[in-house]
Amino acid sequence: MDRLPHEKGFHVSWDQLHRDARALAWRLQDARPEAGWRAVVAITRGGMAPAMIVARELDIRTVDTISVKSYNHQTQAEPRIIKSPDMEMVGDGSGVLVVDDLVDTGRTLEVVKAAMPKAHIATVYAKPQGRPQVDTFITEVSQDTWIFFPWDMALQYVKPYHGADD
Numbered sequence: 001m002d003r004l005p006h007e008k009g010f011h012v013s014w015d016q017l018h019r020d021a022r023a024l025a026w027r028l029q030d031a032r033p034e035a036g037w038r039a040v041v042a043i044t045r046g047g048m049a050p051a052m053i054v055a056r057e058l059d060i061r062t063v064d065t066i067s068v069k070s071y072n073h074q075t076q077a078e079p080r081i082i083k084s085p086d087m088e089m090v091g092d093g094s095g096v097l098v099v100d101d102l103v104d105t106g107r108t109l110e111v112v113k114a115a116m117p118k119a120h121i122a123t124v125y126a127k128p129q130g131r132p133q134v135d136t137f138i139t140e141v142s143q144d145t146w147i148f149f150p151w152d153m154a155l156q157y158v159k160p161y162h163g164a165d166d
């Protein structure tokens, strides 16, 4: 599949992620089934921080994980499940919220949806190509944007503007 180069960077701070994950939780509260959400399944590793915030906001105590490995840094490989959630608990996914930090090509979610076809899929950020795989998300960024999360960044010194050419 052709992939656009990532020309732009979208840098997300912890504070911003917390705000956006809370906004996702509030949206998911409105989308809940009559009996409420039964469980949250986080797609590791990026989905774990947003899933924790969503579970806290919506008071969901059953939290499990699914591990799908597809990227080495910015290079994509064939996604595969390397750890499943408790499938007896998850069933076909009805009443289960699957949470990830973002959808890009949608290939990770394809694999997840094959395992839990009736789950509600929620991501904090979405790129256009993967958007159809998601039921609820908060912010869309363009396909040629790479999203940098707080766990991949560090504060560092920046030269003052007036001395930039020195």
Ligand SMILES: O=P(O)(O)OC[C@H]1O[C@H](OP(=O)(O)OP(=O)(O)O)[C@H](O)[C@@H]1O
Pocket: 043, 044, 045, 046, 047, 068, 069, 070, 071, 072, 079, 100, 101, 102, 103, 104, 105, 106, 107, 108, 109, 130
């Ligand atoms: O829609 P896709 O093109 O499949 O990409 C989206 C996935 O890629 C990233 O995870 P990654 O595989 O890098 O693992 P990580 O969450 O452990 O960092 C991100 O957290 C999503 O899970």
Ligand SMILES: Nc1nc2[nH]cnc2c(=O)[nH]1
Pocket: 071, 102, 104, 145, 146, 147, 148, 149
């Ligand atoms: N951190 C990060 N991981 C990704 N995996 C697929 N797309 C992205 C992205 O834009 N940012």
Ligand SMILES: [Mg+2]
Pocket: 043, 044, 045, 046, 047, 100, 101
């Ligand atoms: Mg991930």
